[in-house]
Amino acid sequence: MSSKLSQAARDRIAELLTHYPLEHQRAALLPILHVVQEEIGYIPAELEEEIAALVGVPVVKVKEVLSFYTWFRQRPVGKYHFQVCRTLSCSLRGHREILAHLENKLGIKAGETTPDGRYTITTVECLASCETAPMMQLNEKYIDHLTPEKIDQILAELK
Amino acid sequence: MTPNGGILTPLIKQNCQILRNYLAAGGYAAARKALAMAPEEIITEVTKSNLRGLGGAGFPTGRKWSFIPKNSPKPKYLVINADESEPGTFKDRYIIVHATHALLEGIIIAARAIDAHTAYIYIRGEYVEPARVLQAAIAEAYQNGILGRKVLGTDYELNVYVHRGAGAYICGEETALLESLEGKKGWPRMKPPFPAIEGLFRCPTIVNNVETISYVPAILANGGEWFAKLGSERNGGYRFYSVSGHVNKPGVYELPHGTTLREILYTHAGGIRNGKRLKAVIPGGSSSPVLRPEEIDVKMDVDSLAAIGSMIGSAGVIAIDEDTCLLEVLEVTSRFYHHESCGQCTPCREGTGWLEKVLARMRRGEGNRQDPDRLWDIATGIMGNTICPLGDAAAMPVFGFVKKFREEFEAHAQYGKCHSGAFTSWQPPARPGA
Ligand SMILES: Cc1cc2nc3c(=O)[nH]c(=O)nc-3n(C[C@H](O)[C@H](O)[C@H](O)COP(=O)(O)O)c2cc1C
Ligand code: SF4
Numbered sequence: 001m002s003s004k005l006s007q008a009a010r011d012r013i014a015e016l017l018t019h020y021p022l023e024h025q026r027a028a029l030l031p032i033l034h035v036v037q038e039e040i041g042y043i044p045a046e047l048e049e050e051i052a053a054l055v056g057v058p059v060v061k062v063k064e065v066l067s068f069y070t071w072f073r074q075r076p077v078g079k080y081h082f083q084v085c086r087t088l089s090c091s092l093r094g095h096r097e098i099l100a101h102l103e104n105k106l107g108i109k110a111g112e113t114t115p116d117g118r119y120t121i122t123t124v125e126c127l128a129s130c131e132t133a134p135m136m137q138l139n140e141k142y143i144d145h146l147t148p149e150k151i152d153q154i155l156a157e158l159k
Numbered sequence: 160m161t162p163n164g165g166i167l168t169p170l171i172k173q174n175c176q177i178l179r180n181y182l183a184a185g186g187y188a189a190a191r192k193a194l195a196m197a198p199e200e201i202i203t204e205v206t207k208s209n210l211r212g213l214g215g216a217g218f219p220t221g222r223k224w225s226f227i228p229k230n231s232p233k234p235k236y237l238v239i240n241a242d243e244s245e246p247g248t249f250k251d252r253y254i255i256v257h258a259t260h261a262l263l264e265g266i267i268i269a270a271r272a273i274d275a276h277t278a279y280i281y282i283r284g285e286y287v288e289p290a291r292v293l294q295a296a297i298a299e300a301y302q303n304g305i306l307g308r309k310v311l312g313t314d315y316e317l318n319v320y321v322h323r324g325a326g327a328y329i330c331g332e333e334t335a336l337l338e339s340l341e342g343k344k345g346w347p348r349m350k351p352p353f354p355a356i357e358g359l360f361r362c363p364t365i366v367n368n369v370e371t372i373s374y375v376p377a378i379l380a381n382g383g384e385w386f387a388k389l390g391s392e393r394n395g396g397y398r399f400y401s402v403s404g405h406v407n408k409p410g411v412y413e414l415p416h417g418t419t420l421r422e423i424l425y426t427h428a429g430g431i432r433n434g435k436r437l438k439a440v441i442p443g444g445s446s447s448p449v450l451r452p453e454e455i456d457v458k459m460d461v462d463s464l465a466a467i468g469s470m471i472g473s474a475g476v477i478a479i480d481e482d483t484c485l486l487e488v489l490e491v492t493s494r495f496y497h498h499e500s501c502g503q504c505t506p507c508r509e510g511t512g513w514l515e516k517v518l519a520r521m522r523r524g525e526g527n528r529q530d531p532d533r534l535w536d537i538a539t540g541i542m543g544n545t546i547c548p549l550g551d552a553a554a555m556p557v558f559g560f561v562k563k564f565r566e567e568f569e570a571h572a573q574y575g576k577c578h579s580g581a582f583t584s585w586q587p588p589a590r591p592g593a
């Protein structure tokens with residue numbers, strides 16, 4: 001099978017498939033999508049057939065899952081993806097100010113990517129780190145106790 | 160022996176994501192003991208302990224385990240709910256990241272009690288780093304003969320897998336979680352059948368929360384009675400209270416069941432920040448009905464909160480100070496449940512959207528005097544009319560806020576602007592011991 005995936009990713013997928021009973025290989029769908037997204041940055045449409053075949057479901061079932069789960073992206077995002085939590089505990093402690101500051105600094109609104117493809121901002125729901133509010137997830141990492149100054153410092157480090 | 164500073168907190172402090180540290184703290188002795196016991200004896204001990212599910216529903220754990228059919232030829236599964244998604248709740252993360260081996264030991268004991276040879280830990284997708292810690296601890300357990308073909312040198316086989324979710328609150332609901340684990344979108348199932356009869360892959364399955372399972376080793380080590388005595392009448396042991404919002408010291412506090420909300424807010428979480436007064440407090444995650452400051456002497460347990468029309472839920476306490484617009488609080492909450500509705504039932508899908516719209520309109524200053532009643536009616540249309548409790552979770556905060564802070568909602572509707580801060584007619588609570 002021709003594939004856009006590296007050998008390492010394919011090995012990882014083969015291992016993941018062993019976690020589930022043979023007659024329920026479909027259970028590996030989310031784990032496989034995680035591997036693909038970690039490698040490529042999103043789930044390219046042209047891989048959907050291959051993924052569907054790996055777990056033995058029609059491609060429409062893969063599409064259904066992709067549109068249901070917010071973590072999976074069907075398009076690339078910026079190299080640095082700011083996911084600002086907007087739920088109750090973060091909003092009580094000023095997520096709006098943090099979001100506005102970030103938007104001003106990057107010249108984009110939540111939901112947008114900078115033209116150079118470096119930065120994306122999205123708002124997300126509670127990340128279960130309410131004790132460190134306001135907070136966000138930058139790519140994989142949680143960033144706690146945000147202040148405008150801390151945002152400036154993070155942006156300076158990413159430059 | 161009353162444990163000082165909690166049961167799991169000392170393990171968290173001792174970095175029990177590392178096997179050596181957990182062994183030094185006496186780790187895995189309880190699992191060895193359990194492996195030498197008959198499964199029914201384990202269930203009896205856990206039943207005696209009064210351990211009740213700490214994921215939100217509060218179901219007695221021993222009883223749940225006893226529902227697994229004994230003579231079914233099908234494989235049985237243990238599934239750990241590490242989705243941790245109710246807003247205001249963040250305690251499982253501390254356990255996953257620092258009491259990791261206590262969770263794994265609990266898994267061994269629970270699996271043995273229900274005769275499961277496979278366990279899945281379903282962890283929310285955003286917990287990338289916690290999932291790595293968990294994975295590393297599992298690898299260490301396999302390397303040391305704690306998991307795998309021969310658990311702790313016995314003939315018992317147990318494999319444990321981490322399964323990552325992908326950003327959907329509804330997958331914390333146990334049947335949606337099972338659908339998701341099977342590789343489908345997370346649409347809750349109709350119950351019955353309950354998972355214990357037909358769960359993962361249509362096989363008998365127990366779903367338990369991370370915290371619930373992590374207490375199991377201490378119960379086996381010290382006995383069910385010991386655990387029962389530490390708690391309140393119907394809730395054995397301790398639990399973690401997640402405290403966030405306008406307190407001086409947000410964080411997790413492991414305390415006995417029945418600790419008062421006042422003690423949690425003022426003794427442990429340091430009181431309200433910036434010298435402000437408390438205006439409102441949500442006691443059990445964002446779906447639990449809000450309380451007024453004069454109600455904070457309530458004991459934080461299932462029955463005491465139910466008696467005053469709220470619920471303990473996931474014990475996620477969110478404190479709200481006097482400067483806050485409660486309409487906005489409810490709008491943010493309603494938007495969350497609308498965003499997270501799986502869309503399967505009309506009352507939930509449509510009703511949560513209407514709630515959000517009416518609240519947004521009121522906050523823009525375009526509300527009218529019927530709006531508080533309209534909110535109430537929409538919530539009534541959702542409550543009890545849906546497949547899973549997410550609908551109720553969206554409706555209950557509306558009842559709470561509109562009932563307990565009606566004057567603020569009415570003023571908002573009438574004057575079309577925010578009067579936050581103008582409705583705190585009560586006195587600041589006395590500090591305990593002051
Ligand atoms: C909408 C909704 C979300 C839930 N989210 C979680 C969650 O994130 N974590 C959890 O452990 N239980 C959650 N639950 C409760 C589970 O359905 C289930 O009762 C629990 O995992 C059982 O474990 P326990 O008995 O150990 O508490 C949720 C329930 C509902 C209705
Ligand atoms: S109540 Fe809401 S979340 Fe639950 S099944 Fe119905 S639509 Fe889905």
Ligand code: FES
Nearest residue numbers: 085090127129130
């Ligand atoms: S509300 Fe932002 S992490 Fe929970």
